[in-house]
Amino acid sequence: MRIGxxxxxxxxxxxxxxxxxxRGHDVVAIVRNAAKAKEQFGEKSSVIxxxxxxxxxxxxxxxxxxxxxxxxxxxxxxxxxxxAAKLVAFFREQSTRLFFILGAGSLLNEQGERNINDLKKAxxxxxxxxxxxxxxxxxxxxxxxxxxxxxxxxxGNLFQEGAAVPAILGKDHLLFNGQNQSVTSSGxxxxxILDEIETPQQHNTRFTVIDA
Amino acid sequence: MRIGxxxxxxxxxxxxxxxxxxRGHDVVAIVRNAAKAKEQFGEKSSVIxxxxxxxxxxxxxxxxxxxxxxxxxxxxxxxxxxxAAKLVAFFREQSTRLFFILGAGSLLNEQGERNINDLKKAxxxxxxxxxxxxxxxxxxxxxxxxxxxxxxxxxGNLFQEGAAVPAILGKDHLLFNGQNQSVTSSGxxxxxILDEIETPQQHNTRFTVIDA
Numbered sequence: 001m002r003i004g005x006x007x008x009x010x011x012x013x014x015x016x017x018x019x020x021x022x023r024g025h026d027v028v029a030i031v032r033n034a035a036k037a038k039e040q041f042g043e044k045s046s047v048i049x050x051x052x053x054x055x056x057x058x059x060x061x062x063x064x065x066x067x068x069x070x071x072x073x074x075x076x077x078x079x080x081x082x083x084a085a086k087l088v089a090f091f092r093e094q095s096t097r098l099f100f101i102l103g104a105g106s107l108l109n110e111q112g113e114r115n116i117n118d119l120k121k122a123x124x125x126x127x128x129x130x131x132x133x134x135x136x137x138x139x140x141x142x143x144x145x146x147x148x149x150x151x152x153x154x155x156g157n158l159f160q161e162g163a164a165v166p167a168i169l170g171k172d173h174l175l176f177n178g179q180n181q182s183v184t185s186s187g188x189x190x191x192x193i194l195d196e197i198e199t200p201q202q203h204n205t206r207f208t209v210i211d212a
Numbered sequence: 213m214r215i216g217x218x219x220x221x222x223x224x225x226x227x228x229x230x231x232x233x234x235r236g237h238d239v240v241a242i243v244r245n246a247a248k249a250k251e252q253f254g255e256k257s258s259v260i261x262x263x264x265x266x267x268x269x270x271x272x273x274x275x276x277x278x279x280x281x282x283x284x285x286x287x288x289x290x291x292x293x294x295x296a297a298k299l300v301a302f303f304r305e306q307s308t309r310l311f312f313i314l315g316a317g318s319l320l321n322e323q324g325e326r327n328i329n330d331l332k333k334a335x336x337x338x339x340x341x342x343x344x345x346x347x348x349x350x351x352x353x354x355x356x357x358x359x360x361x362x363x364x365x366x367x368g369n370l371f372q373e374g375a376a377v378p379a380i381l382g383k384d385h386l387l388f389n390g391q392n393q394s395v396t397s398s399g400x401x402x403x404x405i406l407d408e409i410e411t412p413q414q415h416n417t418r419f420t421v422i423d424a
Contacts, residue, residue: 053301078304078359085297085353089265092290137356141297144349147290 001197002026004063006052006070006083009036011161012101013069015186017041019164019194028063030055052083057090065197066091067099077130084138091148097200098150099193104157104182105132106139107174107208115174119157139206152206153193155184163187166212175210184210213409214238216275218264218282218295221248223373224313225281227398229253231376231406240275242267264295269302277409278303279311289342296350303360309412310362311405316369316394317344318351319386319420327386331369351418364418365405367396375399378424387422396422 003020007013008029020027021041029037034049048059052070060066068087072079087098105116116136120129142150156175164187168175176182192209196202215232219225220241232239233253241249246261260271264282272278280299284291299310317328328348332341354362368387376399380387388394404421408414 078357081356082297082301082304085294085301089294089297092294140356141353144293144352145290 001064002028002062003197004028004030004048004060004066006030006055006066006068008069009033009040010069010071011159011186012071012189013067014040015161015190016067016069016193017045019187019190020197021045023194023198025194025197030059053079053086055086060087060090060096063096065097065099067101067193069101074128074130077134078137080131080134081138081141084141088142088145088148088150093147095149097197098148099197100138100142100150100152101189102139102152102154102206103132103135104154104159104174104208106136106152106206107154108172109174115157142206146204149203151196151202151204153189153196154206154208155189156182156208156210158183159186159189160184161186164191167192167209168212170208170210172206172208175208177210177212182210213276214240214274215409216240216242216260216272216278218242218267218278218280220281221245221252222281222283223371223398224283224401225279226252227373227402228279228281228405229257231399231402232409233257235406235410237406237409242271265291265298267298272299272302272308275308277309277311279313279405281313286340286342289346290349292343292346293350293353296353300354300357300360300362305359307361309409310360311409312350312354312362312364313401314351314364314366314418315344315347316366316371316386316420318348318364318418319366320384321386327369354418358416361415363408363414363416365401365408366418366420367401368394368420368422370395371398371401372396373398376403379404379421380424382420382422384418384420387420389422389424394422 005013008017009031028046030048031037034047037047107115162185167188217225220229221243240258242260243249246259249259319327374397379400
């Protein structure tokens with residue numbers, strides 16, 4: 001399949017790119033810095049060098065799947081929402097599948113409350129909470145969208161670089177493994193996304209994955 | 213003030229344009245058909261002839277206020293959401309004030325439930341329900357937006373062309389007048405919007421207005 005990855009040189013994006021490449025898909029890195037992408041993925045890798053907000057519909061119309069792995073700084077965290085809205089507007093009533101990497105903030109805790117409220121209690125949360133807050137806004141927006149084939153993916157509380165390990169999959173609740181950890185490695189996330197791309201099971205909904 | 217009105221030749225837009233013009237504001241019609249606007253508002257009226265989705269930030273950056281009175285057919289009702297998202301993305305962390313004409317569907321009935329569920333029960337609702345449904349989605353999206361100075365305005369159950377009459381203003385609940393009618397004339401809506409433009413009282417919220 002032809003898969004475009006926005007933010008392919010980031011933590012999530014690069015793992016997804018490599019997983020897609022390894023499985024033999026036609027993967028294209030959509031990034032601001034082509035040289036960085038070529039360095040990470042090889043000279044022969046396919047790259048579109050463009051700021052995500054400069055992308056036109058024609059840049060993206062030939063993809064079967066677009067993965068939005070865009071990352072930004074907390075002071076511009078609203079760009080998560082704006083990019084989701086831009087992609088949704090491009091693909092209204094079309095078959096292109098859109099994947100959005102959402103944070104853990106929109107997941108629910110055991111009491112059925114949004115995990116964002118628990119995340120806020122972390123001592124250093126002020127410096128980064130805008131990211132999961134805006135990813136929650138992004139999810140709220142996506143839930144209103146019925147005529148685009150979108151999928152949201154939430155990692156656990158901690159997202160870190162690392163190889164894929166066996167995974168636990170869930171739906172709307174924050175998951176913990178047997179060691180009471182809620183951690184998702186970039187490799188585990190990438191594998192779950194490529195599995196879902198190859199065997200579509202989720203439509204207009206969000207799922208979550210953590211390291212077992 | 214310099215006020216841009218998207219969809220200025222429509223029912224709501226034209227009443228708002230005329231009310232602004234009459235009050236001496238620098239009103240600009242942003243429309244697909246300049247000739248139609250000139251015919252409605254006079255040869256000397258200011259017009260930007262552009263499809264709303266072709267507007268760039270630079271087309272709109274000189275306005276103090278932009279009124280989104282965009283209208284479309286029910287089969288493309290999602291464009292209400294997409295245009296709101298486009299305008300919001302343009303004016304993140306800026307002072308430009310954005311007004312969105314929302315339908316009555318997002319208002320609450322006496323039981324505190326969304327009026328959209330009551331509207332759906334109308335015998336002919338299938339032919340038009342997509343409009344208030346998407347205006348509700350638009351409102352849900354707007355409620356997540358904290359760094360744009362937006363205001364939503366909902367008319368009553370019936371919106372019709374007509375001169376301004378004394379008004380009843382409200383917040384989130386569907387209003388009825390003494391004759392148990394929930395009707396808003398275009399003139400009443402326009403007057404309420406210009407009052408709010410001249411004396412800002414509502415920020416990042418929605419209000420409603422009906423004919424007394």
